[in-house]
Amino acid sequence: MKKFFLMILMALSLTSVLSANELFKSGVTASYYADKFHGRKTSNGEIFNMYQLTAAHKTLPFNTVLKVTNLANGKSVQVRINDRGPFVKGREIDLSKAAAVKLDMIKSGTAKVKLEIVSGKNSTSSSAKSVAKKAQNLDPNERWDIQLGAFEQKANAQQLATKLMKAGFKNVIFQNVKSKGITRVAIRNVPTDEVQGILDNLENKGFTDYFVRERAKTTNSDAK
Structure with missing residues (x-):
């Protein structure tokens, strides 16, 4: 019985963490970038590594952590903003190849996604x-x-x-x-x-x- 209640408490705790994410946008297009940019400097001065979970966004502050969910299959990944882009009309976020693999969007190249702010300077308070x-x-x-x-x-x-x-x-x-x-x-x-x-x-x-x-x-x- 004690183990059962512990499982319930853990589930409730996980739910509260997940619901704390702040919805930024939904139904927007994500793309990804890889080999051509691997090893180059990102906009914040880091070296782009396509095997790390990072992303480019036009306006969100660097080091903002986003939860990105592929609306077609429900798969999610957390990425950190360290670059600017994408600069193709109609696209909201450019993911690293590793993040795109997690979302199962390598073949399609783009995907409709939901973006939630997990942490970062752009995250707003409840008030x-x-x-x-x-x-x-x-x-x-x-x-x-x-x-x-x-x-x-x-x-x-x-x-x-x-x-x-x-x-x-x-x-x-x-x-x-x-x-x-x-x-x-x-x-x-x-x-x-x-x-x-x-x-x-x-x-x-x-x-x-x-x-x-x-x-x-x-x-x-x-x-x-």
């Missing part, structure tokens, strides 16, 4: 109420920030902010999160009834990586 992709069920009495990127290098944040302003978006700001050493780029202080319209406009203009979150408790500065 942030971040919402990926959709503006449904948002409190009509709240104000929101639409985050477009989080960067360790201010120059990269500046580049994204400039693109947003050139595309006609207003109230583009930098949010300096000193405790995490990152700079976020966001469209600030958006009323609930305007959120979906801005998201649609962002999608139409090619800005597909974003979070919707409650007004951030960070140091804001206008992008120039």
Whole structure:
């Protein structure tokens, strides 16, 4: 009987760990890169090893750990972000060959996946109420920030902010999160009834990586 209860406790513990992962995106396309880049430097200065469980993403901070699940077969793998990419339209993440093997996507080359943030500088707290992709069920009495990127290098944040302003978006700001050493780029202080319209406009203009979150408790500065 004691062993039975221990098994139940272990199962409950595992469930709580799995449910703690933060959903980032689902239904996006993953690809993988291998031999051609093996041994080259990644964007964070490491040497790319296609046999390690790493990945490239355009905006997530380096060392973010993601759980990637192949929606076609349910297989999952955890990878660490250490590179930038993919730069092919319609693709969200570029996995190492080892990660692609774990997901059984070598033959297909790409796969529809779900991405969950396990840990990293971009992971939000429960109080942030971040919402990926959709503006449904948002409190009509709240104000929101639409985050477009989080960067360790201010120059990269500046580049994204400039693109947003050139595309006609207003109230583009930098949010300096000193405790995490990152700079976020966001469209600030958006009323609930305007959120979906801005998201649609962002999608139409090619800005597909974003979070919707409650007004951030960070140091804001206008992008120039």
